[in-house]
Amino acid sequence: MGNRRHFIKAAGGMAVAAVFGVGLLGQVQAADPLKVGFVYISPIGDAGWTYQHDQGRKQMEQALAGKVETKYIENVPEGADAERVIRELASSGYTLIYATSFGYMNYVDRVAKQYPNVTFMHATGYKMGKNFGNYNARFYEGRYLNGVVAGKMSKSNVLGYVAAFPIPEVVMGINAFALGARSVNPKAEVRVIWANSWYDPGKEREAALTLISQGADMLTHHTDSTAVVQAAEEKGVYAFSYHSDMAKYGPKAQLSGTTHQWGDFYTKTTTDVLNGTWKPASTWGGVKEGMIKTVPLNPSVPAEVKDLVTKLEGDLRAGSFHPFAGPVVDQDGKTRVAAGQVISDSDLGKMDYFVQGVASKLRQK
Template identity: 70%
Template sequence: MTHRRQFVLSAAALAVAATLPFAAHAADAAKVGFVYVSPIGDAGWTYQHDLGRKELEKTLGGRIETRYVENVAEGADAERVIREFAASGSKIVFATSFGYMNYVERVARQFPNVTFLHATGYKSAKNFAPYNARFYEGRYLNGVIAGKMTKSNVLGYVGAFPIPEVLQGINAFTLGARSVNPNVEVRVIWANSWYDPGKEREAAMTLISQGADMLTHHTDSTATVQAAEEKGVYAFGYHSDMSKYAPKSQLTATTHHWGEFYARTVDAVLGGTWKPEGVWGGMKDGMIRLAPLNPAIPADVQAMVKELQGRITAGSLHPFTGPVLDQAGKERLAAGAVMDDATLGRMDYFVQGVGSRLPTAK
């Protein structure tokens, strides 16, 4: 049996098992399952979710036993793993990638007494709800830094798939950059994968060859920041702080923090108070943060970013405040209006300032 097919007992569960009879522990501890789309590693999307799982263990201790399966593709394999968790006694299952949504929905119908939570999706039912973080808040601030510091006015973005979550990030990054530098152009190359270090690196290198002196990515590996470090251009990490892979190049990173949400949600399910309500947390909730700012960022830019971050946290600044125009010049949001969550969730266009074109359906 390969490692990805193993159910891994949590450190908290093992610690309790060392002091209690196993049968008593198994009867008392609620099983919580996590499905991961990429390897855990030591940085990136899955790594941050696994940190959240460990924080959940620390908070709830012997009340729970967590298990995970990593590197599960978004397809029939995901449905099998999700179903295995439910069938083997998990009270709660967290499926941590967008492409798991329809499989979670299907399995949730078959196991009405199990609670399912799905990251970044939009569907829900009596025992099934989505959760997400406002990644675009950090992206906007990254864009401000990039707009202030670029010399070439070309910014590069490695994207996974053209879904609303990714488009929000690209557009927020562009709006932030153009708020301080209207001459900026953002170029996007799609990896067509959440995790493929080879494709991510190739895309980053291509963007650098096109003149990009600032890179960022919405993919799971550290390949983009490593390419930036190798070629001597700046970069912004994503999901987690990737500075150890790019100590000179990473200016900051948009980081995601799931632990408090996981602990609060599991506690509510165990206490019988959980309701199938979507959660979309941001900076004010502690779910989105910036990694430490690189000293290479000028002092005045650091001060500007901290001031803007304070306003986002306080709710007085929303990255998607009108006017917002798309590439064709069509007004998507009127001047002074703030984009609501439903509209954000349907985003299917690039804003002005993105030089690339969205893929067309074949």
């Protein structure tokens, strides 16, 4: 019995050593930190889409100090290079990988099947798997609020929008901006110029200047740089930032903006992986969940406009208001969401039309 008790005690000690590691001097050492990789589409810089994701990474790293080790790779194009980068992270010990651009989706899907013991999370996409989830923010909620300000304050009734690609994520933002503007100013129209790039400051600036030349006195963008806000500041028109607060690039121009808050999501998801409780899921959070926040309004915004935006934001948070509550009518006069109805997440996720109030065409015929 004594020998058996001694064996059990020794085996228990070996189990503890296996989990925590025992140093040469007998000290108990913590388990190795979880290695977490981030793949970014553009340079981090000091504003924009990638900057905001990196702020989330830093928040998570601070919240889980000592438990995680992170690495990021920036400026990774949406192509074969993305697959190479994602695979290299998976093969070099990174057991949780966040891929932060829509065009990475199919590459994440492919690599995830080859590395079943690695957890993959993809931003803005829709595919999933046993070790593969996705996440997104309800950008359109902030866009609607920004549109209300634009509609109220525009004198020309022309609102300019520099957009990357005609995919549902971008289209629903354009439509929400138009719906917000038209809710307070039926004469407002949104004109869109496609940059055909997520990050190209030169193209973004050129598109902004073209829109200004067409009479736009309000600008916004769904691209990654600060070029549109800078152009607005230079030309004396107003702008709404996207992804992050860009006030330092347009202190007079920026009236507000839509920001994405990823830190709490990254912290929770990484904690779930650490605890072994992670399961594949699709997360889509907005104002209510704290994943969308509007930039504080410029002092030049009238008090009654501030009050209206504050009320609408509260309604979004309470779930009593939806930017795509019917009736929603497209450019061709077709009712897409009937009166008394609210658009489904499924229909939002495949939105392929412009609403009335958008003057540009989604696709050239």
